[in-house]
Amino acid sequence: MTLRYAYFPGCVAQGACRELYQSTAALAQALGIELVELKKASCCGSGTFKEESRLLEDTVNARNITLAEELNLPLLTHCSTCQGVIGHVDERLKEAQQTNPAYLEEINGLLQKEGCSPYQGNTTVKHLLWALVGDFGLEELQRRVVLKLSNLKCAAFYGCYLLRAQKSIPFDDPHQPESMENVFRALGATPVYYRGRTQCCGWPLSSYATTQSFEMAGRQVKDAIAAGADCLVTPCPLCHLNLDSRQPEVEKVIGEKLGLPVLHLPQLVALAVGVEPKQLGLDRHIVSTRPILEKLGW
Template identity: 40%
Template sequence: MKRYAYYLSCINESMTKELDKSIDLWQKDLDIDFVKLHESTCCGGSNLDYVSPKHFALVNGRNIALAEKLGLDLVTSCNTCLLTIRSAKQKLDESEALRDEVNGILKKEGLEYKGTAEVRHLLWVLNEDVGLDTISKKVKVPLTNYKVAPFYGCHILRPSTILGKDNPLEPSSLDMLIEALGGKVVPYEHKNKCCGFHTLLVAEEESLSLAAEALGEAIESKADFIVTPCPLCHTVLDSYQGKALKQSNIKKSIPVFHLSEMVGLALGYTSRQLGIKRHIVT
């Protein structure tokens, strides 16, 4: 069984609880054990680095150190947490002075940032560690009847100097997982575009326009649902879908699933078990 330190993202602990609930259901089916880091703290999103670079390095160095204390890689299911924590890791790995300063503070907790733990996304673990062939063999309810529109989100793709897995212009990792689960991938232009989440509170109209473009194209492409590996993208595309579509005068709607829910459906769990009823659009 493969073990990982699982980082508890703020969004999953509050608005998108169904994401972690669904992982809890199927992780053992794929011989995975996610050890939850209950002592971890908020990564600071994409904001803390601009306000206080030192605290940005400290809180995320601490998050990684908690995983390292267990001898495990750190895994997150949130794109923004992924980019944020990997950015902090890069800064810590490149600066001995910053590491020493951070470790001087972490020492009070009995922690030390060593840089040995990788920071990875749930999608990467499924594709690279579990493997698409293994996942295909575990499928109980193939998604053969579904046309699926993948929506990657920015922070699992860009900047590639920090993330470096997919080609940001032509990503394929989520497409391959959909196909491994038996689904048919719907090609559409907006799959690697921005959802607008990070401008939602300061420029709602512009944010919802971005969301509506992605939703509208997926609907036009006759997708049965959108799937995303990011709970922040899900929040905009699902919770704000009605507002976004109304603003752009789009009459139809489309369900948006978490990556973990799509996996759960193919592994034989029901929509009720997976928490899909918590969504706004179902």
């Protein structure tokens, strides 16, 4: 049976990280996964809406969830920030169904004023990583590998939201995660463990404490390099921006050359299952991905 999802691409993948949008589509096609894009969805707020109003964050994302509910499909995103925000709202509203129905009624009243369906709480919110591990399955993923990534040492960079925004996460331990490393193994790559893999990239600080943000990003990249990584792989486009797009600026702040490629998770998986690099937007990265492609024989 074909896996089908209500696809929430988020903002960054449709702008600054267009290659994430491109590579997710290519990977889904290669694996036979159907993505029904939620064209009417709005920004999740990236954690900022709640600074103004928790009701605002919950209502906006209740609407996003209802768009998936209308399709009777799970909501899928490839952005761990979107996963953390929407997934946490979903948890909170499902809890409100039992403990605070008046609050949920207020949200549904606001949705009704905008002509939206009420929140029912009958779907799930999941990141692409969880879909690969839990729905598609690691054994099937391994079976689909066309280009075994035997020469590649991959360092996961989980970031904050994927592991810590929700009360519980599927298929992993938020303190000692292994899901990305298990994906690497299924693809034939060697996982690299290092201190910063579950820490913050520094992106949330970048708008008001730029130096500290870049110092944080530099520390994580340096640790991965010291551990022998050929590349970082992240499930978060905001982490990608700080670790790849701003790596030249990070180098100036820390006074050291880094040059470590940073891949989006679907780019790595797609390479292994036979998608050509030109379909994955690898030429859009600031840090050249050419060393990775050369290791893989492209």
